[in-house]
Amino acid sequence: MTERLVVIGGDAAGMTAASRARRRRQPEDLEIVAFERGPYTSYSACGIPYFVGDLVSDIDELVARTPDEHRRNGIDVRTGHEVVAVDIDRRRVRVRDLSDGADLDEPFDQLVVATGAVPFRPDVPGIDTDGIFGVQTLADGVAVRRAVDDRAPERAVIVGGGYIGLEMAEALVRRGLEVSLIDRTEQPMGMALDADMGALVGRALGAVGVTLHMGERVEGFDADDGRVRAVRTPRRTLPADLVVLGTGVRPDSRLAGESGIAIGETGGIVTDARMQTSVDGVWAAGDCVETVDRVTGNRVLIPLGTHANKQGRVVGINATGGDVRFPGVIGTAASKICAYEVARSGLTEGQAAQAGIGVVAATIQATTRAGYYPGAEPITVKIVAERANGRIVGAQIVGEEGAGKRIDVLATAIWNRMHVDEVASLDLSYAPPVAPVWDPVLVAARKAADLL
Amino acid sequence: MTERLVVIGGDAAGMTAASRARRRRQPEDLEIVAFERGPYTSYSACGIPYFVGDLVSDIDELVARTPDEHRRNGIDVRTGHEVVAVDIDRRRVRVRDLSDGADLDEPFDQLVVATGAVPFRPDVPGIDTDGIFGVQTLADGVAVRRAVDDRAPERAVIVGGGYIGLEMAEALVRRGLEVSLIDRTEQPMGMALDADMGALVGRALGAVGVTLHMGERVEGFDADDGRVRAVRTPRRTLPADLVVLGTGVRPDSRLAGESGIAIGETGGIVTDARMQTSVDGVWAAGDCVETVDRVTGNRVLIPLGTHANKQGRVVGINATGGDVRFPGVIGTAASKICAYEVARSGLTEGQAAQAGIGVVAATIQATTRAGYYPGAEPITVKIVAERANGRIVGAQIVGEEGAGKRIDVLATAIWNRMHVDEVASLDLSYAPPVAPVWDPVLVAARKAADLL
Numbered sequence: 001m002t003e004r005l006v007v008i009g010g011d012a013a014g015m016t017a018a019s020r021a022r023r024r025r026q027p028e029d030l031e032i033v034a035f036e037r038g039p040y041t042s043y044s045a046c047g048i049p050y051f052v053g054d055l056v057s058d059i060d061e062l063v064a065r066t067p068d069e070h071r072r073n074g075i076d077v078r079t080g081h082e083v084v085a086v087d088i089d090r091r092r093v094r095v096r097d098l099s100d101g102a103d104l105d106e107p108f109d110q111l112v113v114a115t116g117a118v119p120f121r122p123d124v125p126g127i128d129t130d131g132i133f134g135v136q137t138l139a140d141g142v143a144v145r146r147a148v149d150d151r152a153p154e155r156a157v158i159v160g161g162g163y164i165g166l167e168m169a170e171a172l173v174r175r176g177l178e179v180s181l182i183d184r185t186e187q188p189m190g191m192a193l194d195a196d197m198g199a200l201v202g203r204a205l206g207a208v209g210v211t212l213h214m215g216e217r218v219e220g221f222d223a224d225d226g227r228v229r230a231v232r233t234p235r236r237t238l239p240a241d242l243v244v245l246g247t248g249v250r251p252d253s254r255l256a257g258e259s260g261i262a263i264g265e266t267g268g269i270v271t272d273a274r275m276q277t278s279v280d281g282v283w284a285a286g287d288c289v290e291t292v293d294r295v296t297g298n299r300v301l302i303p304l305g306t307h308a309n310k311q312g313r314v315v316g317i318n319a320t321g322g323d324v325r326f327p328g329v330i331g332t333a334a335s336k337i338c339a340y341e342v343a344r345s346g347l348t349e350g351q352a353a354q355a356g357i358g359v360v361a362a363t364i365q366a367t368t369r370a371g372y373y374p375g376a377e378p379i380t381v382k383i384v385a386e387r388a389n390g391r392i393v394g395a396q397i398v399g400e401e402g403a404g405k406r407i408d409v410l411a412t413a414i415w416n417r418m419h420v421d422e423v424a425s426l427d428l429s430y431a432p433p434v435a436p437v438w439d440p441v442l443v444a445a446r447k448a449a450d451l452l
Numbered sequence: 453m454t455e456r457l458v459v460i461g462g463d464a465a466g467m468t469a470a471s472r473a474r475r476r477r478q479p480e481d482l483e484i485v486a487f488e489r490g491p492y493t494s495y496s497a498c499g500i501p502y503f504v505g506d507l508v509s510d511i512d513e514l515v516a517r518t519p520d521e522h523r524r525n526g527i528d529v530r531t532g533h534e535v536v537a538v539d540i541d542r543r544r545v546r547v548r549d550l551s552d553g554a555d556l557d558e559p560f561d562q563l564v565v566a567t568g569a570v571p572f573r574p575d576v577p578g579i580d581t582d583g584i585f586g587v588q589t590l591a592d593g594v595a596v597r598r599a600v601d602d603r604a605p606e607r608a609v610i611v612g613g614g615y616i617g618l619e620m621a622e623a624l625v626r627r628g629l630e631v632s633l634i635d636r637t638e639q640p641m642g643m644a645l646d647a648d649m650g651a652l653v654g655r656a657l658g659a660v661g662v663t664l665h666m667g668e669r670v671e672g673f674d675a676d677d678g679r680v681r682a683v684r685t686p687r688r689t690l691p692a693d694l695v696v697l698g699t700g701v702r703p704d705s706r707l708a709g710e711s712g713i714a715i716g717e718t719g720g721i722v723t724d725a726r727m728q729t730s731v732d733g734v735w736a737a738g739d740c741v742e743t744v745d746r747v748t749g750n751r752v753l754i755p756l757g758t759h760a761n762k763q764g765r766v767v768g769i770n771a772t773g774g775d776v777r778f779p780g781v782i783g784t785a786a787s788k789i790c791a792y793e794v795a796r797s798g799l800t801e802g803q804a805a806q807a808g809i810g811v812v813a814a815t816i817q818a819t820t821r822a823g824y825y826p827g828a829e830p831i832t833v834k835i836v837a838e839r840a841n842g843r844i845v846g847a848q849i850v851g852e853e854g855a856g857k858r859i860d861v862l863a864t865a866i867w868n869r870m871h872v873d874e875v876a877s878l879d880l881s882y883a884p885p886v887a888p889v890w891d892p893v894l895v896a897a898r899k900a901a902d903l904l
Contacts, residue, residue, distance in 0.1 A: 372499060430757060
C-alpha cells in the first residue's frame with residue numbers, strides 16, 4: 001500500500017525533507033504532497049537584500065528549485081494552498097485553495113510541519129500604512145524592489161539593527177537612497193554582538209552614509225494620502241518615503257499548537273533530536289521549531305536557512321524509516337555589512353552573563369593577510385572563554401574581506417568544547433596571501449588563555 | 453647571580469624564544485645572547501616570492517624585527533656570528549665572528565638550538581653554476597631579485613614543484629619571464645596533495661603560461677662563461693638564464709648532533725613536548741627539530757614558520773622556568789598559486805595508504821559564495837576519513853579567493869578527531885556573500901560520511 005507524506009510549507013526545511021524522502025522511496029511506495037501558500041518554493045530569503053540592492057538582477061536566481069522542478073522530481077507541490085487545520089486523530093490536513101477559497105481534506109501517514117516564521121510587526125499607529133515593508137518572503141523582496149524601482153523614493157528608514165536591517169540599509173544606500181536606521185539597542189546587532197564589536201559595525205555603516213539612531217524605539221508612522229511619510233520616535237520625526245522592518249521573527253507554530261502538537265516555552269515547536277514532534281509520525285523542521293543550544297543546553301530559536309536545510313534532511317530520512325539526528329546549534333551566524341564581514345558563534349559576554357556563566361573575554365586587532373602582503377585588511381577577533389574551565393564558549397569577528405569565515409574555526413572549537421590554550425595551539429594554515437604567521441584567531445585565543 | 457640564555461639562530465624560532473624569555477625575566481636576572489650568522493633576524497622567508505614578484509617592494513618589509521629592535525628589547529643579538537661547536541659538559545658554545553674569523557667561547561646556562569634547515573641541492577654536474585638560486589634565506593631572496601632586476605633574464609627554470617617552487621614560478625611569470633617547472637612527481641605539490649587535486653594546481657599554472665615537465669628529474673646544468681645556460685633532464689634540455697631550486701630542505705641538526713644532542717631517525721633534533729632536547733637545559737625549536745604528527749603518532753619534519761613561532765614561544769617560557777607544551781602538528785599548510793588558493797591538512801589518500809590506514813575519500817565541487825552572489829568562485833574540497841571509525845584524517849582544498857582558509861575548519865575537525873558525520877552537522881556560518889547555505893566543507897563531509 002502506498003504511504004502518503006504531507007509537507008506543510010514549501011521553503012528550505014519542507015522541500016529539503018520532501019526531496020530527501022523522494023530520494024529514499026519510490027513514488028509507488030510513497031506519495032509526497034507539499035502545500036505552500038505562496039507562489040515560490042525552496043528560495044533564499046537571505047538573498048533578498050542583494051536583489052533589492054541590484055547585485056542580483058533576477059528574483060528567479062534566488063530560487064534553488066521551482067515548483068515545476070520539484071514536480072519533475074516526483075513531489076506533488078501545490079502552491080497557493082494553505083493548510084488551515086491538522087486533524088491528528090484522523091491523520092488529515094484541511095487545505096484551502098487560495099485561488100477560490102475552497103477547502104478540502106487531505107490524508108497523511110507522515111506529516112512534516114515546516115511553517116517557518118512570521119515577522120514581528122511593532123504594534124504602533126500606522127504600522128499598516130503603504131510603503132512599510134517586511135522582508136520575510138520572496139514576495140516581500142519583490143515588493144520592496146518594485147517600490148524602489150518604480151516610486152523613486154529618496155529617504156528610507158530601517159527599523160531594526162539586526163542582520164536583515166543592516167543588509168537592507170546597505171542595499172538601499174547602494175540604490176542611492178538616504179538611509180536612517182532605528183534600533184532600541186545601543187549598538188547595531190545588539191542581539192548578536194557585544195557592544196564593543198557592534199560599534200565597529202556602526203562605524204562601517206556611518207562610513208557609507210547610514211544615519212544611526214540607536215537606543216530609540218518607533219512610536220508610530222505618519223502617512224500622506226495613505227502612503228508612509230515619516231517615522232516617529234520619542235526623540236525625532238524622520239521623513240521616510242520607504243520603511244523596511246527588520247524587527248525579527250517568531251516561529252509560525254500556531255497551526256501546530258492548535259492541532260495539539262507540543263509547543264515549547266520559546267514559542268517554537270518541540271521536537272526530539274530526530275526532529276519528531278510530540279505526535280508520532282509528525283515531524284517539524286526549520287524556523288518553526290525550537291532547537292538545543294549546545295553551549296548552554298537551553299532550548300532556543302535560531303531561524304536560519306542552514307539549520308532549516310539540515311533539519312529538513314534529518315526529517316526526510318527519519319520520516320522514511322531512517323534514523324539520524326540533528327545535534328543542535330551553537331548560534332553561528334554571519335553577514336556582510338558594507339566593507340565588513342561580521343560573524344559570531346556561541347555566547348557573547350552579555351549572553352554568558354545572562355546564562356550565569358563566568359567568563360573572560362579577549363579582543364585583538366590584526367590583519368587578514370601578512371602585514372606586508374597587498375590587501376592585508378583589518379580584522380578584530382573577540383573570544384569568550386568560561387573562567388572556571390577555560391573552554392571557549394563564544395567568538396565574534398568583524399573585519400574586511402577574508403575575516404568573517406574565520407568564525408568557522410572558532411565555531412568548530414566551541415562545538416568541541418576546546419580549552420582556549422589548545423585553540424591557540426591549533427595547526428592552522430599560513431601563507432602570506434591568506435594569513436599572518438599567527439592567525440588572528442590564534443592570537444585571540446592566546447590572549448584569552450593568558451587571562452585565565 | 454645572573455643566568456645566561458644563549459640562542460643559536462636568529463630567525464623565527466630562536467628570536468621568538470628569546471623575546472618570550474625577555475618578557476618573563478629581567479636583564480639583571482637573565483642575560484640573553486643570540487648568535488646569527490646572517491645579517492637578518494626574525495624574517496618571513498615565506499615572503500620571498502612576493503618580494504621577487506614585486507608585490508612587496510622593500511626587503512625590509514619581510515623583517516618582523518631587526519637586530520637593533522631586538523637589542524632595544526634587551527636581547528644581545530650578534531649577527532655575522534656563527535656557532536661552530538657546543539660543549540655540553542662545560543656549558544659553552546664556540547662562536548666564530550665571520551667578519552674576521554676569530555673564535556671565542558661563550559658560556560651558557562640555558563641553550564636554545566634554532567639552527568633551521570638547509571636546502572637540498574641536487575647532486576648533479578653544474579649545480580654550483582652562477583645563476584642557480586636557492587630561496588631559503590632573505591639573502592637568497594635579495595640575490596634572486598637582483599638577478600631578475602639587473603640581468604634581464606628571459607627564461608627561468610624552476611626545479612621542484614612544491615610550495616616554494618610554484619610560488620617562485622608565479623613570481624617570475626609576474627616579472628615577465630618565460631617559466632618552466634621540473635619535478636619528479638606526476639603532479640605539482642606531489643608531497644602535499646593527491647594527484648587529482650594537484651592536477652587542478654597544474655592547470656592553474658598552465659593557464660598563466662608556466663610549462664610543466666612532470667615526472668622528470670634534473671641530470672645537470674649547462675653553463676656559458678660560468679653562468680647557467682640550460683637545464684638537462686633525461687628527456688630534454690631547457691634553456692635557462694635563471695634557475696630556482698625549490699627542492700626542499702632538511703633540518704640543520706649537524707651542530708646539535710656533533711655536540712651529543714640526540715637526533716631522530718628523521719634527521720631532526722629530538723625534543724619532548726616541552727621542546728627540551730636530550731640534554732637538560734638545552735632546548736630546540738623550528739625547522740631543525742622533528743615533531744609529532746597527531747594523526748599518525750609518527751615523528752615528522754614540517755619546516756614551517758607557524759610551528760617555529762609556536763615552538764619558540766614554548767621554549768622561551770620553559771627555559772625561564774615555565775611549563776607549557778607544544779602539542780604536535782597535523783600537517784596543515786596553504787599557498788596561493790596564481791588564482792588558486794591551495795590548502796591541506798592531515799593525510800592525503802596516498803599518505804594514509806603509506807601509513808596503513810584504510811580510508812574513504814570524497815571530493816566535491818562547489819562555490820565560495822552563494823551561486824547567485826557576485827564573485828562566487830569555484831572550490832574543490834576533498835576529505836579523507838578512516839574507514840574503520842569514520843574519523844576525518846585529511847583534507848585538501850583548491851579554489852579561488854576565499855577557498856583556502858576553509859582548511860582551518862577541517863584542520864580543527866582533524867585535530868579533534870571528529871567523525872565526518874558530525875563534521876557535516878557543524879554549525880558553520882552562512883551568508884550569501886561568504887558561503888552557500890551548505891558550506892562546501894559540509895558538503896564534502898556529508899559525501900565522505902555517505903561512503904562509510
